[in-house]
Amino acid sequence: MQKTLKLGASIRGVGYHVSAWRHPDVDPRAAEKIGHYAELARIAEAGLFDMVFFADALATRAIDSPLGAAARYPGDAILDPLMILPALAMETRHVGLVATSSTTYHEPYHIARRFAALDHISGGRAGWNVVTSFSNREAANFNRAEQLSKPERYARATEFLETAIGLWDSWEEGALVADRQSGLFFDPSKVHAVNHVGPHFQVAGPLTSSRVPQGRPLIVQAGASEEGLDLAGRYADVVYSIPRSIEAAIANRRELQARAVKFGRTGDQILSMPGVQVISGETEAEAREKYRVLLDIVDPLTALGMLNRQFGDVFTPEMLDEPVPAEGPAEGTSYSVARESVKRAREKSWTLRQLCQRVGLGQHFQIVGTHDRAAEVLAEWFTSGACDGFNVLPSHTPGNLADFVEHIVPRLQQRGLFRTAYEGATLRENLGLAPL
Template structure:
């Protein structure tokens, strides 16, 4: 079955790769603070014509944290640097609505959007880690429902600030002394339940109008927020059937908010392990799994579930684990995975260490392309967020093997459609709320 829009692909950059111990692979390069490696990955992704690179973030760490995330650059600063060494690929970043201020974040993201000439995207998160509160002069972490309510208002404030400037506000007339058209600069004057912000923002709009909004929550409140404001959704499903159900359910919410299905792209995470033969790929995966240290199992599972499992043997079946006020959708996904496969705690930990609950596909480039095509043409995904197990080799295997196969099948672009992220994603340029004329791109 053909689809009007091409497949959308992003590269999720994290440390030395997404396998928890992928850094131990003989060909892996290490370091979340290794700019030359990150630059190389971004430029390789751009050469492959991927839609975007994506940087996650965390607001806590310890010496016991995974080597991939124990230390890392502040991601908005890193995107600004990457904007100078790339030209066409989108630049997506995570930033928390729980611990940022709307004006400050709106300014930072608008700056990156200007510096990159319209290639920025914001992954809206609410921060699930309780310990983050202690790094922001707070003792209590907001409850799940409050975080999402606050996030909805936060995003509206940010988007309102991004509309402070209408397009083409500069006059710069040396004879008359007029520098800007004052009619095109607007105060926000927002007063809500959580925020009071006057405005205007002191950064004007980029060629794409506003950064693309990404949302990654799959809980009930998360899906409602995604349907309301999301333009790209990152998610994680293990089976084709579950992915189809999520896809249809989320797209079905869009008319409630006056939105069209093609203006929200759903990109599950995909953890590819690729070999010239299926056996070579399987051997490569088993080698990665052999590096896992089972002594870290309890700490890793406690971080994922916010629950102490020391009272259970690692070789016992995964018990019923009570829901916390932190993460919602990912623990539910992991519990379903454990029940569907009859996993022990040790086996579940090894799944988490591999891909944190995302879909693992082990095989040849043709088998990877078959999987992607099935999910794309079966309306289980609009594309994928690629999570290489180690870098750069694990990603280069995908670029050199899978991308040409997808292009040969007519599923993926051979050239970028435009200069902004919105143009390449086929998303509309949001109409400035103060303008009288709406501007759309690829509608």
């Protein structure tokens, strides 16, 4: 049987476009309405997506540079994904439910317990996107002036995951017997203390939850540094990455498979799902028109705010109609995606306004073209070994996600590259991962 690709719908407020809330088809307040997320989960499930995926951060992001930028940024009024997902579990039956949670600002017992609850509530559809967080603003909300160094954050993350896995394993399969006749509720020989003692955590266990339907929730990871790749190689079932070219994606997937092998796993136990944004139409002209509307609604102040957050206070509104400066900013940031955007703007001789429009729409791998062409590009990535599937990043919701489900999914199915019905009962089964 031909291998089929996997799909995630990455959901952030009302879309990845920084001014998506201004799109004429979008409810500008929907990012804090549960009905919006329920609608997106139903659309994703109608499209047979493997999962909906929620990014998260533990601090506001906007900076007021240039002046006025902060007040125009919509991304700081959002809901905690772990509060959204149980509601979505009640709205859906098949689609996986993945939330981002930080290992830097939680304790393993909290996280293991919450994701165990989500796995029970959803009947085996829970996933945890493990992040170490990356900003001092998050540190400032958790008793620190500055964040821990990257090696420290990843050392904590590794011990965190080890401990969480110990907690999920603290109840063996079949430990909960609930036998009315004998009066035995659980089999004490199958429930174990954890007694973890390490540099960051001391956790006795066991967990206040019997073994979850998936054995353990799906582990997703997104860090791209050496330390991040090692963490993925050791624990991740799925990696969300943001390569901008097919070549970069192929190299990234090979690297991840090698890391899995380094930690005693096999290459097929780790799935690469790069982010992609698709803006497509029946005709090239229709796709271009959708793209133009999206570029037009980018608020230049908001986009300048994003650039200044990444590069320091280097861009001003007065520079908008000048070419992107030939020197400077590109080297000044640790955000590789932002560096690449500036580099591309220089190569194409864009003005700062044009760069702002592109940055505002999203700095991920993008396909703008006919539905047929979009499906062809996705097929090419998958069949050439660049990925195991895609994390779809809608520009605005629900419209752009609905477009993907209506036009791209059937084209992938016609090529035999995507399922026509869910195969399994759990997220792990649908992803084709071996039982634990």
